[in-house]
Amino acid sequence: MKTLDLRRELKPLYAPSARRVELIRVPKFKFVMIDGQIEPGAMPGVSPEFQAAIGALYGMAFTLKFMSKLRPKNPIDYPVMALEALWWTKAGEFDLARPGAWKWTAMMLLPAHITPAMFEQARRQLRQKRPGPAAEKVRLESFREGLCVQTMHIGPYAAEPETIARMKDFAREHGYVPCGRHHEIYLGNPLRARPERLKTILRHPVAKAAAGRRGAES
Numbered sequence: 001m002k003t004l005d006l007r008r009e010l011k012p013l014y015a016p017s018a019r020r021v022e023l024i025r026v027p028k029f030k031f032v033m034i035d036g037q038i039e040p041g042a043m044p045g046v047s048p049e050f051q052a053a054i055g056a057l058y059g060m061a062f063t064l065k066f067m068s069k070l071r072p073k074n075p076i077d078y079p080v081m082a083l084e085a086l087w088w089t090k091a092g093e094f095d096l097a098r099p100g101a102w103k104w105t106a107m108m109l110l111p112a113h114i115t116p117a118m119f120e121q122a123r124r125q126l127r128q129k130r131p132g133p134a135a136e137k138v139r140l141e142s143f144r145e146g147l148c149v150q151t152m153h154i155g156p157y158a159a160e161p162e163t164i165a166r167m168k169d170f171a172r173e174h175g176y177v178p179c180g181r182h183h184e185i186y187l188g189n190p191l192r193a194r195p196e197r198l199k200t201i202l203r204h205p206v207a208k209a210a211a212g213r214r215g216a217e218s
């Protein structure tokens with residue numbers, strides 16, 4: 001049986017340093033995704049819709065992993081990747097100080113050999129095991145993030161603004177401006193890890209400053 005070491009292959013993208021901000025280019029990957037919005041006054045940790053989406057994503061990810069591993073022809077094993085989320089607001093920029101208006105896309109990376117037919121089979125199983133809106137909204141989609149700034153944030157989610165400010169300063173110093181949606185990759189389990197030990201990859205697309213200004217003016 002072939003084994004894909006995705007965490008090792010994608011180490012530059014999924015194991016960044018916490019000591020520095022880096023400029024990276026993220027190619028196109030396949031993801032299982034669900035879209036939603038945090039309920040007024042809620043935070044992600046207590047949002048019923050977001051928690052249901054997480055359950056559906058893990059259900060799909062593990063179902064696809066075992067389908068791949070147990071298929072009779074060309075079986076492939078691989079690790080289930082971390083939960084990720086894109087965050088934004090109707091106004092555009094994601095602001096941790098203003099909960100309740102956050103829109104999100106929760107997602108998990110899949111290896112390239114996962115086909116639409118495999119995905120549909122896994123979704124049928126999910127609908128039987130976890131019937132509900134999340135099972136209906138889950139989808140397979142390719143996503144290319146392109147040029148980004150990225151770093152590892154270690155600590156509670158509430159302390160992210162300081163790290164985000166470092167990322168913006170780095171981008172500006174190198175002639176870039178943020179564009180697109182704030183991206184978080186959750187390497188720690190908030191139910192098990194102490195807040196000061198949580199590890200979260202923070203990533204944000206950037207564009208050349210002049211191009212960014214033209215986009216804002218158009």
